[in-house]
Amino acid sequence: MSHDTLPRPAKATGPAPPPPHGPRRGRRHWTRRANPVAGAGALIWLVIVLIPVYAMLSASLTGPEQALTGNPLTPPTEPTLDNYNTVLNNGFGHLLANTAIVAVSVDGIVLGLCVPLAYTAVRTRTRWSGAAFRLFLMGVAIPAQAVVVPLYLLIAELGLYDSLLAVILPTAAFAMPVSVLVLVGTLRDISEELYEAMALDGASPLRMLFRLTIPLARGGIGTVVIYSALQAWNGFLFPLIFTQSDGPRVLTLGLFTYVSQFGVDVPALLASVVLSGIPVFAVYLVARRALVSGLMGVGGK
Template identity: 80%
Template sequence: MSHDTLPRPTKTRQPEENRPVESPRRRHWTKRANPVAGLGSFIWLLIVLVPIYAMLSASLTGADKALTGNPLRPPSEPTLDNYGTVLDSDFGHLLSNTAIVAIVVVGIVLTLSIPLAYVAVRTRDRWSNAAFRLFLLGVAIPAQAVVVPLYLLIAKLGLYDTLPAVILPTAAFAMPVSVLVLVGTLRDVSEDLYEAMALDGASPLRMLFQLTIPLAKGGISTVVIYSALQAWNGFLFPLIFTQSDGPRVLTLGLFNYVSQFGVNIPALLASVVLSGIPIFAVYLVARRALVGGLMGVGGK
């Protein structure tokens, strides 16, 4: 028998009822472009990037040309003298104070907010819910409304014009939002995992460190970024609770370039650029976990 007369293998066709059916709505949205969303994203990108570009361009411009010409035009003679002026001043001292404040604030917030969120999620009685809701009232209280009582309290404690006078109120006002984020993250942890560890004889403290914290990295990263930003960009508490140059932070150090005769705009913007680099680096490291925590899927 020749090869031409051999029977060809027939392909087995999958029954129609077993084939995956693609949703018409999903097929419609995946194949159709969305120009409105693209235009909105482009406008948002311009709103964010144009001021950053103008700031970088002005920081590379000489002081005599800062207020002349088009601010969006690249500098004709870029210079790094403004950055040298900033680094030759007390920028290092301001940066170290700000870093100390941010690190201590993050440590206090994590140390207190993680157990509080764990108790709020695992303890399901009316007293725990009432305490959690009362704690969240701090979200609705602005710092400006209590700055005078805080000033009197800090003065009575002898903490005025010290770094703790900045650290403690900053951590206190970062706590409500941090607990709220962590509670939403810890609620995503499956109850079956807690029951399995309980059957193995695990204590609540062991569950916290071996189960809850590893599965809540997204929410914890969100809290770290949020509390660090509150400490790094804080202006009201350092302005009210400090006076001398010793505990001064970066936000107050910007006044060094403001005098009664004018403002050194390029040096001021160079200081802003340098002060934003550390917190931007922290964001780049934890951006994925930060997005996961903000979307409420940090525990999955």
């Protein structure tokens, strides 16, 4: 058979196929629109927040004369770290250790009590559990200043006055109502089908708590940890009323070291504030996502 008699392939009559790497039809291209109003508002808010921080850092690096007579927004002409050396050599480590003990203890008490309480309030849907939950949330409306005198008498009767326990227990008690509210909102986001699946497998309520609820509620738990730690770290009323000696003194009371009847050592005071805020800022950088997700109520999703 000659080459002239071989069948030739038929020519394609339809439209040519699109190139393999060409654009696909029907795809929507979403573009972000600029929002100058929101951007300007965010910039103004950033400036408002950063100006006091800059003034504090600048004053902590100056001498007493420039801090009292100069412009607080003027950069220090001769920066010095003498104020930080003064703070570190004036018992700052002891104050930091006491404050850390209070914060960790408050977190342990709040988590140990609030997580099972929130789990019971969500899973036990009875009239009594709902009433107990609403009664417990009444603590949000009770200010600490209104009950400080009965608390003082109670702590004195228990023999806890002038100790770290006198600060830890009231701080944990006043942090619990908000913590329970956050955890209940988080646990309600967990699907009911997951509980039913574990119940069909024969899981007990305690196993559901540790194997299902706690892992899915990490956002809310992280929010509670940060909130309780901040309440303990920045607490001033309870350490002031329930402690007296230098042994259980915390950072907020340590600031009084630089305040006397003859004046205030402003640079050293601000240097102490800067050093006190570094641990809190570091914790926020690590757990900011858990904090935001927990406050938005999507920690269980």
